[in-house]
Amino acid sequence: MAKYFFIIGAQRCGTTFLAENLRAHPKIRMASPMRPEPKYFLNDPNSISIRHYRSHFFADAKTTDVCGEKSTTYIERVGAARKIVSLIPDAKFIVVLRDPVERAISNYWFSKKNGFENRTMAEALAPGAEKIVRTDFASAFPYDYLKRGIYKNFLDDYANVVDIGDNLSIVQYERLISHPVQTFREIFDYLDIDQNPSFDVTGVLNSASRDMVIDQNLENSLYEYFHDHNLALEMSYRVDLNLWAPKSKK
Numbered sequence: 134m135a136k137y138f139f140i141i142g143a144q145r146c147g148t149t150f151l152a153e154n155l156r157a158h159p160k161i162r163m164a165s166p167m168r169p170e171p172k173y174f175l176n177d178p179n180s181i182s183i184r185h186y187r188s189h190f191f192a193d194a195k196t197t198d199v200c201g202e203k204s205t206t207y208i209e210r211v212g213a214a215r216k217i218v219s220l221i222p223d224a225k226f227i228v229v230l231r232d233p234v235e236r237a238i239s240n241y242w243f244s245k246k247n248g249f250e251n252r253t254m255a256e257a258l259a260p261g262a263e264k265i266v267r268t269d270f271a272s273a274f275p276y277d278y279l280k281r282g283i284y285k286n287f288l289d290d291y292a293n294v295v296d297i298g299d300n301l302s303i304v305q306y307e308r309l310i311s312h313p314v315q316t317f318r319e320i321f322d323y324l325d326i327d328q329n330p331s332f333d334v335t336g337v338l339n340s341a342s343r344d345m346v347i348d349q350n351l352e353n354s355l356y357e358y359f360h361d362h363n364l365a366l367e368m369s370y371r372v373d374l375n376l377w378a379p380k381s382k383k
Contacts, residue, residue: 135162135191136199138225138324139217142208143281145239146231147306152203154317154334160326164190164202172204174213183220199326209281211290218294225324226295231306232377233282233363234355238347240278249275255351260358282359285366297370307376352379 140148149167156163164171173186191200207213208228217224231239241257244250250257263276288297295301302323309316313334321328356379367374 135187135194135196136223136225136324137221138199138201138227139207140201140203140205140227140229141214142205142228143230143236143284143287144205145236145243146205146229147309148203148205148229151227151229151304151309151320152201154313155201155320157335158199158321158326160198161324162191162194162198162200164200167203170204170206171202172206173202174204174207174216175210178216181216181220186220199324208287208291211287211294214291214294224295224300226291226301227304227320227323228284228288228291228301229304229306229309230284230372233279233284233359234352234377234379236282237278237355240275240281244275247275254347258351258355279355279358283362285362285369288366288370303370303372305372305376308373 140152142148152163152167155161164173171190173190174181187194187200190202191198194200204213207217214226237258238254241250241254244257252262256262257276258278260279263274263278263280288301288303291297291301302320304316304320317334318328363372363374363377366372
């Protein structure tokens with residue numbers, strides 16, 4: 134029986150880069166398309182089944198293959214994790230986390246680029262601003278720039294469903310791009326799959342271009358906003374906050 138893993142987020146953290154490079158492994162099959170993401174387990178529980186999931190996304194997979202799905206929205210929907218575990222008890226999850234300030238800025242420019250955002254960065258990234266604008270046109274609310282970076286809340290929900298460590302691995306974006314070969318080796322070990330002797334990290338990050346340099350005062354206020362949240366995250370889930378230090382302190 135094939136093994137399954139899920140790249141569940143967070144958005145604007147390099148998940149596409151991760152998934153595309155994992156796809157290069159001869160024993161890994163990734164669900165397609167990457168965009169829009171499959172989001173299969175956001176469907177009504179009565180309409181999903183492991184048989185349908187296999188036949189729809191992994192019809193050509195062998196029993197020795199490892200099958201993966203990248204749906205970043207799952208990190209915000211713990212109900213998706215419950216559905217996954219109910220059908221695939223040994224499923225593994227990979228969460229990619231990025232400096233929440235950089236993630237929020239990237240998320241803002243992504244929304245701006247795609248026509249979702251008309252406000253200035255200072256207006257959009259102000260605490261509470263996400264409550265001002267609501268929408269039902271996307272499965273992931275495009276304006277949760279700050280809420281989406283309070284990672285501990287999402288991981289705490291997942292910890293009630295899966296074993297953190299054994300069945301959920303945290304990858305920090307900054308380490309992924311600074312030490313990609315070593316990070317991918319660790320991911321292959323986590324997935325219990327042979328190292329790919331010909332593996333070479335390829336591709337570019339799916340980054341959103343910026344039209345201006347962020348105001349230093351705004352950046353400082355964002356680091357202050359996330360400070361206590363990041364400390365709580367570090368205490369519970371052993372992330373390396375040195376990777377998320379403000380540029381002025383690096």
